[in-house]
Amino acid sequence: MTTLSKTRSTLLITAAILVLIGAAGWSLSHKADAAAPPAAAANAVSVSTTTVKQQDMPMYLTGVGTVTSNASVTVKARIDGQLDKVGFVEGQDVKAGQLLAQLDPRTLQAQLEQAIAQKAKDQATLVNARLDLQRYTTLVQQDAATQQTLDTQKALVNQLQASVQSDDAQINYAKVQLSFTSILAPISGRVGARLVDPGNIVHAADTNGLVVINQIDPIAVVFTLPEESFQSINNALHGSQKPLSVQTFPRNSDTMLSQGNLTLLNNQIDTTSGTVQLKGIFQNPSHVLWPGQYVNVRLVLGDRKQALTVPAAAVQRSQDGTYAYVIKADGTAQIQTIQVANIQDGIAVIDKGLSAGQRVVVDGQYKLKPGIKVVEDTSATGNAAVNASSAAAKTSAPGAGK
Numbered sequence: 001m002t003t004l005s006k007t008r009s010t011l012l013i014t015a016a017i018l019v020l021i022g023a024a025g026w027s028l029s030h031k032a033d034a035a036a037p038p039a040a041a042a043n044a045v046s047v048s049t050t051t052v053k054q055q056d057m058p059m060y061l062t063g064v065g066t067v068t069s070n071a072s073v074t075v076k077a078r079i080d081g082q083l084d085k086v087g088f089v090e091g092q093d094v095k096a097g098q099l100l101a102q103l104d105p106r107t108l109q110a111q112l113e114q115a116i117a118q119k120a121k122d123q124a125t126l127v128n129a130r131l132d133l134q135r136y137t138t139l140v141q142q143d144a145a146t147q148q149t150l151d152t153q154k155a156l157v158n159q160l161q162a163s164v165q166s167d168d169a170q171i172n173y174a175k176v177q178l179s180f181t182s183i184l185a186p187i188s189g190r191v192g193a194r195l196v197d198p199g200n201i202v203h204a205a206d207t208n209g210l211v212v213i214n215q216i217d218p219i220a221v222v223f224t225l226p227e228e229s230f231q232s233i234n235n236a237l238h239g240s241q242k243p244l245s246v247q248t249f250p251r252n253s254d255t256m257l258s259q260g261n262l263t264l265l266n267n268q269i270d271t272t273s274g275t276v277q278l279k280g281i282f283q284n285p286s287h288v289l290w291p292g293q294y295v296n297v298r299l300v301l302g303d304r305k306q307a308l309t310v311p312a313a314a315v316q317r318s319q320d321g322t323y324a325y326v327i328k329a330d331g332t333a334q335i336q337t338i339q340v341a342n343i344q345d346g347i348a349v350i351d352k353g354l355s356a357g358q359r360v361v362v363d364g365q366y367k368l369k370p371g372i373k374v375v376e377d378t379s380a381t382g383n384a385a386v387n388a389s390s391a392a393a394k395t396s397a398p399g400a401g402k
Contacts, residue, residue: 043372043373044372044374044375045333045364045367045368045372045374045375046364046367046374046375046377047325047333047363047364047365047367047368047374047375047376047377048361048362048363048364048377049327049359049360049361049362049374049376050310050311050314050362051356051358051359051360052308052309052310052350052354052355052356052357052358052359052360053308053309053310053356054306054307054308054356055306055307055309056303056304056305056306056307057303057304057307057309057347057349058300058302058304059300059301059303059304059342060298060299060300060301060344061232061233061299061301062296062297062298062299063223063224063225063296063297063299064223064224064294064295064296064297065222065223065224065248065280065294065295065296065297066221066222066223066292066293066294066295067219067221067248067289067290067291067292067293067295068219068220068221068222068291068292069214069215069216069219069220070215070216070218070219070220070281071187071189071214071215072212072213072214072215073186073187073189073212073213074208074209074211075100075101075185075186075209075210075211075212076204076206076209077101077103077180077183077202077203077204077206077209077210078180079103079108079177079180079181079204080201080203080204081104081107081181081201081202082103082104082199082200082201082202083101083102083103083196083197083198083199083200083201083202083210084102084103084104084198085101085102085198086100086101086102086194086210087099087100087101087102088100088191088194088211089191090191090192090193090194091190091192092190092191093189093190093191094185094188094189094190094213095185095188096184096185096186097184097185098184098185099182099183099184099185100183100184100185100191100210100211102182102183103180103181103182103183103202104181105178105181108174108177108178108180108181109178111174111177111178112171112174112177112178114174115167115170115171115173115174116171118167119168119170122160122163123164123167125160125163126157126160126161126163129153129156129157129160130157133150133154133156133157136149136150137150185213186213187215188215189213189214189215189216190213190214190216191211191212191213192211192212192213193211194210194211195209195210195211195212196208196210214291216284216287216289216290216291217283217284217285217287218260218281218282218283219281219282219289219291220263220279220280220281220282221246221248221260221279221280221282221295221297222277222278222279223277223278223297224270224273224275224276224278225276225278226274226275226276227269227274227275227276229276230269230276232301233276233278233299234265236301236302237262237265239302240302243261243262244261244262244299244300244301245259245260245261245262245299245300246259246260246261246262246278246280246282246297246298246299247259247297247298247300248260248280248282248289248295248296248297248298249296249297249298250296251294251295251296257288258282258283258284258288258289259282260280260281260282260283261280261281262278262279262280262299263279263280263281264277264279266278278299280297280299304341304349307341307349307350308349308350308351308354308355309347309350310324310347310348310350310360310362311346311347312343312346312347312348313346313363314348314360314361314362315338315340315343315348316365321337322337322338322339322340323335323336323337323338323353324336324338324353324354324360324361325360325361325365326354326358326359326360326361327358327359327360327361327374331373331374331375332371332372332374333361333368333369333370333372333373334370334371335370336353336354338350338352338353338354339351339352339353361374363377364377
């Protein structure tokens with residue numbers, strides 16, 4: 001082969017190799033361009049959002065309270081005597097009028113019988129004196145007796161009548177004293193530990209008594225709220241046709257224990273603590289409330305009808321006030337100034353700035369700037385944030401936990 005032919009062959013091979021390299025480069029570039037997302041999507045920020053809801057929201061105040069018995073009585077003996085027997089079991093529910101204890105009645109029974117006998121004696125004397133009065137009255141009419149004798153007999157009759165009345169009083173007194181030997185329950189409730197055993201001598205001056213009865217159905221809860229809450233409570237009381245509702249919760253749980261009615265707004269504010277005392281009464285047939293128990297208390301002032309609500313996490317704060325990131329129709333974030341009425345149970349009630357159905361950001365605000373594109377976060381973290389917001393909304397909805 002000549003030198004010219006060799007040169008031509010080399011040029012052709014080189015050209016073919018260059019064509020193949022160019023084709024491969026174009027193919028790789030095309031695939032890379034197809035795989036790359038649009039510039040706008042690449043710059044979008046992943047956030048979690050939820051919609052503004054319109055719902056009835058209960059308005060309430062929270063505090064800490066102590067469960068107390070609705071009534072408490074220390075049962076004591078009213079007379080001195082030996083305790084013969086007890087008529088209750090420790091920890092038992094008793095009814096008003098039920099026999100709790102019996103003292104030895106023999107001494108007082110004898111005193112009662114003595115008073116009855118004395119009355120019978122005085123009545124017999126009175127009968128004889130009245131007969132004599134009739135005789136003296138007839139004799140005076142016949143001038144057979146003096147007026148002085150008649151007057152003396154009248155005075156004797158009156159004296160004996162007074163004696164009989166005194167005997168009646170002594171009999172009543174003896175009956176009352178005798179009744180004190182049977183110690184009855186003054187109220188219905190639950191008895192505590194027996195403080196005196198049968199066989200002991202008890203005295204009316206004993207300070208401990210025989211047993212303590214606590215009324216636990218119904219039962220009371222005493223709690224305090226800051227004095228700043230007084231006007232809200234007072235306005236709610238005057239604006240409601242029925243007692244305000246009071247709800248109790250365990251200290252470590254959001255499960256409602258019981259619901260009752262407010263019965264007391266104390267007549268003065270405690271100046272030392274700056275609080276006002278309140279009391280609620282609760283029906284307690286299952287004994288879920290127990291005297292001495294500490295509970296969280298919620299005083300419901302009323303319902304805010306069709307309030308605009310968002311999760312509290314959506315509310316952001318700056319030196320200019322509160323705001324939220326709102327997602328516009330084109331998918332961009334926008335700062336919206338809002339006015340928050342109150343926040344309770346993780347839910348914010350909005351007075352101004354939002355409308356029902358708008359989308360607001362609840363997680364990821366730190367990555368946002370006004371006008372930036374956003375996409376919904378579908379990760380486990382984002383879903384957890386939205387679910388937590390939804391759960392808080394359900395918990396705070398009227399009737400939740402009932």
